[in-house]
Amino acid sequence: MTTAFPDHSVVPPVWSRITNLEVDRGEGSWLITTGGERYLDYSSGIGVTNTGHAHPRVVAAIQAQAAKLLHGQQNIVYHEPGLRLYERLRGLLPGGPWSAFLSNSGAEAVEASVKLARVATGRPVIISFRGGFHGRTAQTMALTTAKDVYRAAFEPLPGSVYHTKFPYCYRAAGGAHAPDAGCSCDWEAELDLLFHQVIYPNRVAAIIVEPVQGEGGYIIPAPTFLPRLREITRQHGILLIVDEVQTGFGRTGEMFAVQHWGVEPDILVMAKGIASGLPLSGILARTELMDRLPPGTHGGTYGGNVVSCAAALATLDVIDDEDLVANARARGAQLAGGLRELQADHPAIGDVRGLGCMVAMEFVKPGTGDGRTPDADLSKRVIAEALERRLIVLSAGSYGNVSRIIPPLVTTSEEVDRALGILEASVIAAGG
Ligand SMILES: Cc1ncc(COP(=O)(O)O)c(C=O)c1O
Numbered sequence: 057m058t059t060a061f062p063d064h065s066v067v068p069p070v071w072s073r074i075t076n077l078e079v080d081r082g083e084g085s086w087l088i089t090t091g092g093e094r095y096l097d098y099s100s101g102i103g104v105t106n107t108g109h110a111h112p113r114v115v116a117a118i119q120a121q122a123a124k125l126l127h128g129q130q131n132i133v134y135h136e137p138g139l140r141l142y143e144r145l146r147g148l149l150p151g152g153p154w155s156a157f158l159s160n161s162g163a164e165a166v167e168a169s170v171k172l173a174r175v176a177t178g179r180p181v182i183i184s185f186r187g188g189f190h191g192r193t194a195q196t197m198a199l200t201t202a203k204d205v206y207r208a209a210f211e212p213l214p215g216s217v218y219h220t221k222f223p224y225c226y227r228a229a230g231g232a233h234a235p236d237a238g239c240s241c242d243w244e245a246e247l248d249l250l251f252h253q254v255i256y257p258n259r260v261a262a263i264i265v266e267p268v269q270g271e272g273g274y275i276i277p278a279p280t281f282l283p284r285l286r287e288i289t290r291q292h293g294i295l296l297i298v299d300e301v302q303t304g305f306g307r308t309g310e311m312f313a314v315q316h317w318g319v320e321p322d323i324l325v326m327a328k329g330i331a332s333g334l335p336l337s338g339i340l341a342r343t344e345l346m347d348r349l350p351p352g353t354h355g356g357t358y359g360g361n362v363v364s365c366a367a368a369l370a371t372l373d374v375i376d377d378e379d380l381v382a383n384a385r386a387r388g389a390q391l392a393g394g395l396r397e398l399q400a401d402h403p404a405i406g407d408v409r410g411l412g413c414m415v416a417m418e419f420v421k422p423g424t425g426d427g428r429t430p431d432a433d434l435s436k437r438v439i440a441e442a443l444e445r446r447l448i449v450l451s452a453g454s455y456g457n458v459s460r461i462i463p464p465l466v467t468t469s470e471e472v473d474r475a476l477g478i479l480e481a482s483v484i485a486a487g488g
Contacts, residue, residue, distance in 0.1 A: 061090075074099070074450065075443055082109025085467045087448070098475055099448045100462045103270070103302045103414075106329035107374045108466040114332045117370035121363050128362045130158070131355060137365035144372060145340060149312055151320040155346035158338040158360030162301035162327035163191025165337035166264070168354055169297045169323045170195055172341055173262035176348045177295060181260045183250070185222035187272035187454055190264065190299055199264060202271040203454055218254055221246040222269060223277045226407040226418060232428065239278030247288065257292035262323070267313035270302035273453035274409050274416035274460050282319040295322040295345070301337070302414070305329030306375050306465050309385035309412030316411070332371045336364035380465040384412040387467050391415045394476035404434055404488040413467070416452065416460040417479075419488065430455035434488050441482035447475055 061078060080090045085108055087097045100106065107114055121137060128135040138158070145156040157172075159165050170182055182199065184190065189202040198213035200206050207213060223241035226232045233240060251257045267282060269275040289296045298321040303313035307329060310316050314324070322345060327337030335358075375381065392410030395417055399405040406420035406428055419438070421429040435457045442449050442459075452458040461479075463472065 075448065084108035084111075085464050085471050093446065095443075095446045095448055096471060096475060096478075097448050098461050098463045098467075099450045100464045101333060102328070102450065103307060103462050104328045104333050106305050106307060106380065106465045107332045107371055107378075108464040109333075111332060111370075111374055111466070113374055114367055114370045117366045118334065118363055121366035125362050127358075129357065130360045135362045135365070137362050137369060138360050141360075141365045141368050144369065145338065148372075149320075149324060149340055150315070152340075153343045154340045155343040156338050156340050157346065157349075157354075158336065158365070159356055160335045160337055160358050160361070161191070162299075162325070162337050163193045163196040164356065164359075165301070165325045165327055165339050166190045166196045166199070166299060167193060169264070169299075169325050169339050169341075170199075170262070171354055172323060172339070172345060172349055173295045173297060175353065176345045177261040177293070179259055179261040180216045181255050182217050183247075183255075183260055183263045183294075184217065184219055185265055185269070186219050187222050187224065187269050187275065188219075188264070188266055188299075189269070189271035190266075190301075202269070203456075206271075218250060220250050222265075222272070222275065223281050224273075224275050225278060226275075226409075227428065231426075232407065235276055235278045239280060241278065243281065244284060244288070251292075257294060260292065260294045262295040262297045263289055264297040264299055264325075266299045266301075266303065267316070268303050268308060268411055268414055270414075271452055273418065273458040274414055276409055276411050279317060282314065282317040286319050286321075297321065297323040297325065299325045301325055301327040305371070306381040306384050307412055307462075308414055309381060309388060311375075311381060313411070330371065331364045331367040332374075334361075334364040334367040336361065336368055375465070378466065383467075384465045387463060387465075387469065387472050388412040388415060390469060390472045391461060391463065391476065394472070395479065398476070398480050398483060402483055402488050404431060405483070413463050413465055414460070415462075416458050418453065419457045419459070430457035432456035434486055435459050437486035438479070438482045438488060441485045442478055444485075445478040445481060447478040447482075449479075 184199040190196040190199040197207045198217040223243045225235045304326045324340040395408045403422040407418040419431040419434040452460040
């Protein structure tokens with residue numbers, strides 16, 4: 057016998073709503089409601105379900121582990137899934153040698169990276185990029201400037217955090233340009249000014265950066281950006297932390313996005329795609345840095361949960377065995393290519409951006425100002441029209457005028473075509 061769900065009002069309003077779907081189960085790229093309606097989930101639960109919903113191999117690993125041990129606290133015991141995952145993560149990124157640390161959420165892993173950077177360097181200051189998103193805890197809010205709503209109500213925030221300009225080629229002063237067309241964005245001059253006006257570089261422990269800004273609007277920097285940032289950080293003895301919470305585990309068409317630019321960070325932050333939906337996060341840091349965190353200075357009750365570790369190992373197997381990184385590249389190119397064709401007929405689509413399966417349309421008012429005036433209402437309407445047609449996509453961007461499309465990496469060519477058809481119909485229906 058089934059009973060009616062409690063009223064939605066039991067959920068506090070702080071959980072801003074993207075849909076009101078009551079979901080029963082997920083299968084691959086699809087979410088199925090309690091009423092049996094199928095939705096193509098191109099949100100991937102905000103970039104989490106890279107292997108699709110309920111991948112049978114991940115589910116089997118979770119079931120087998122859950123029947124043996126649910127919690128093996130990291131300070132108290134060792135468990136096989138944890139040991140195997142720690143070992144496996146070390147080999148996931150070229151360079152190193154790396155050591156991993158495991159925690160629960162993206163924000164918690166960012167916190168770990170900041171604590172490590174401060175201890176390892178003995179310096180206090182962290183620099184992050186305008187438009188960046190790093191989480192919702194006090195320290196990570198201080199690093200976050202993707203949108204005022206993430207931080208503005210919570211001042212005062214932890215200090216010794218400064219923000220500098222991210223190269224946003226579509227919104228460059230003087231006119232939009234393609235990221236690979238020779239970047240005129242003045243991010244380097246702005247960082248240099250920060251070093252002259254605000255803080256000595258030798259007081260900076262780390263610069264934290266998303267290789268592709270996520271919540272900020274799926275902003276892909278010029279190819280010179282990360283390599284040059286690496287040079288600058290090395291020159292000043294500043295650690296480079298890359299926040300790959302949203303870009304990691306194949307999402308952009310490489311295991312980690314920094315690999316597109318051949319950049320080796322000092323610390324890499326990961327979460328979301330790591331365990332197909334079970335809570336797990338972590339950092340990879342150069343071993344000689346990680347070894348500078350003395351026993352007991354960091355940790356947590358649930359970090360590296362045994363069931364989550366088993367899910368992560370199965371997730372990594374699926375990513376390898378099903379060649380999901382290559383599929384992310386192919387399906388992402390198909391999706392971005394289709395949206396560029398759509399853009400040709402719809403000037404309100406000011407920009408189409410994509411790296412692997414991280415794809416976005418930025419909506420503007422073409423007849424207003426310099427043609428790049430953000431149109432958040434149109435983006436919102438497109439997302440709502442897509443939902444009407446049973447496609448789930450999300451909003452992003454500091455102005456809320458970006459629709460981002462985050463397919464699971466298992467998605468098929470047919471599903472991408474279906475999504476493109478729905479998005480075209482949605483842009484037209486929304487008046488774009
Ligand atoms: C780049 C980035 N860093 C950190 C976080 C925070 O992760 P969590 O929500 O798991 O704390 C997010 C979440 O969207 C993110 O996209």
